[in-house]
Amino acid sequence: MGNDFIFGHLPFWIVTYLLALTAWASLGRFLMQVIVPPDSPNYIWRGFRLLTDWAVWLAARAVPSYVSPRFLPLVAACWLFGARLVLGIVMISAGMAPTVVPPGAG
Numbered sequence: 001m002g003n004d005f006i007f008g009h010l011p012f013w014i015v016t017y018l019l020a021l022t023a024w025a026s027l028g029r030f031l032m033q034v035i036v037p038p039d040s041p042n043y044i045w046r047g048f049r050l051l052t053d054w055a056v057w058l059a060a061r062a063v064p065s066y067v068s069p070r071f072l073p074l075v076a077a078c079w080l081f082g083a084r085l086v087l088g089i090v091m092i093s094a095g096m097a098p099t100v101v102p103p104g105a106g
Helices: 002-007 010-032 043-062 069-093
Strands: none
Touching (some): 002 010, 010 069, 043 069
């Protein structure tokens, strides 16, 4: 039962986890850029940049050019949370996500 819940739906868990991880890291990057210069050697800042550079790059192409670059991590986070929601719903309707069964129902 426990293994089927995790390993039986591995694509669902991996996709939703990676999208959530990148979205929350984008929010962290957005907040941390206020106190850290862009070329800082801080390992936390470098980790945020490593995780989110691809999402910020995509966000820069998805929004008009007048959006300030400092807001691109926030835009990326919004897009990632939206993509997680949509892909989660698609995977649930395709039967790729686990279902919660009440006790005694089966």
